[in-house]
Amino acid sequence: MALDRWIALIFVAFCCIYGYAAFFTMDQLLPPFMQRNPVWPSTFPKVLAVLGAVVGLIVLLGIEKADGPDKEPSPTDINLANLREYKLGQAFLLLALMVAYALMLRPAGFLIATTVFLVAGSTVLGERKFHVMIPVAMLATGFVWYLVQGVLGIFLRPFPFFLG
């Protein structure tokens, strides 16, 4: 089964869970005065769950047929068949790095977290010229911090939590 059908299967299952929540759990919380309303908070989700399940099944069962000759895949297009040739390791490391950044942003402060993120990100991608990368990362971090804090007036804690 192709990936798009697997996704359709997951989507149908998701719609069932969503529909279950809409049909069977939401209305119990409804205050009595709202029950006289023709439209409930669960009405729209119910419609969406049913529509979603139907459309998901159409994709899953392949009722709508694709036609026309398949285009010749170009080397720059993203193609599942080439998955093994892709740099999956780098991608996963970068994703992990983003999660780490999200978790470290508050405790470590903007300046440290961002500099580390930028340097580590380019290291993952294979950059080894640290004498260029580290100053660039620090400069960019400082500039963005100034822009956001000074010009836009949005507070970003610059330093780690123990420095205030």
Added chain:
Amino acid sequence: MLEGILIGLQAAFSIQNLLMVIAGCLIGTFIGMLPGLGPMSIIAIMIPVAITLGDPAAALILLAGVYYGAIFGGSTSSILLNAPGVAGTVATSFDGYPMARKGQAGKALTIAAVASFAGGTIGAILLMIFAPALSSVALLFHSAEYFALMVVGLSAIAAFAGTGQVAKALMMTILGLILATVGEGALFNMPRFTMGLMDLQSGISFITLAMAMFALPEAMFLVLNPLRGASGGSGGKIENLRFSREEGRKMVPVIGRQSVQGFFIGVLPGAGATIASFLGYAVERNLAKGAEQEEFGNGSVKGLAAPETANNAACTGSFVPLLTLGIPGSGTTAILLGALIALNVTPGPRLMVDTPEIFWAVIISMFIGNLVLLILNLPLIPYIAKILAIPRNYLIPFILFFTLMGAYIGQNNATELLILVGLGVMATILRFADYPLAPLLIGFILGTMLEDNFARSMQLYRGLGFILERPMTLGLLVLAAFLVLLPSYRARRARKRAQGVADGD
């Protein structure tokens, strides 16, 4: 009207207001270029500045300039990075980005600038003519029609996704609508599908979703397949800014059609620049014939000019309901409405009568703003395009960082970043499976409005009766069903014909 225009000219050409236009366009372009910072967030950030000005005309002129600049800056990042920070420029990346990857980034940016200028200017002329008249047309629309109109918009977007893709696009639209139900709806005032998480109480942020759907998968693909980044730009040198006379001739009818169509779509509340640009793109693709149609999605001149013209015309059009009815047609004009109320001006039918200088100064400043964008942006294009010359090892961490920043600034919440990464992984997998992501985002944006209008008509008519009682609603809903079913009907007929089977009867 002539008297009004004269008053407007006088107000708009004061030194202060001229400076406001230029400053607004500049700030808007530079911030709008950063992927993820859309006009909504920029305008929201600029409101304190505008309010301290004290002069409502100057404030509105400044904010309108920021709005235009941001939309233009958004198209720049769509073309160069395939990272639209604004939903309205998503369609720009369909043909703009392939063009940039072919080494024609300079030409793509010039076409975008010219198309934006034409769309905005023609839109402003139409605004001058139609603003008074159109208020009566828009008054005919009730929530039932708005609901039906949004259904038509969503169906049209799915229907134009291409043969064999309609069901997939519809699936994505519904997923977007489902995501929009997360959080506390304005109408019911009770949290839904938050799974008990405080962070989901206010729903998923549009900026986060837009980043996750477009910027993040693109960055991931750049990582996965180094070939993809390698062909981008001709070593960062943008040489050929000009487009040929033949390409110019191709663009003229597109600009003509799309500025009018975009303007009228922009007038309708809820539709706005996003739908205008997608619909403009789809209409032009359907109108194009043979080889030209094949070119759409691979760097077509028409495919780039259409959404660029339409979204700028629609931006202008979205001022019509704001200025004449006091109803914001989009999130951005809603923020503008908030700023006006803070300045003690109530937009509405009385605005033209009571304070004509504000009304007309804003319209005149639109002409000046478009001119500033064209004069400002064309010479800056080679410098803007330098962004392509940055080596991949530096560029990718920075794209990821700006993506994270955009989501963080909007919400000031680190959990938002985790949501962003999660949605981004989901979007990357969906892209691998060839699912279109734009319908998801549009569904998400329109979801809240769709439900509000649906619920309001249900309440007014005590049930689904509004569909039968309002012929315009019924007509629009039938049109929506027709749009969804048409592609598979046509494909089936074509298949039968190819197999040599008679068509029946």
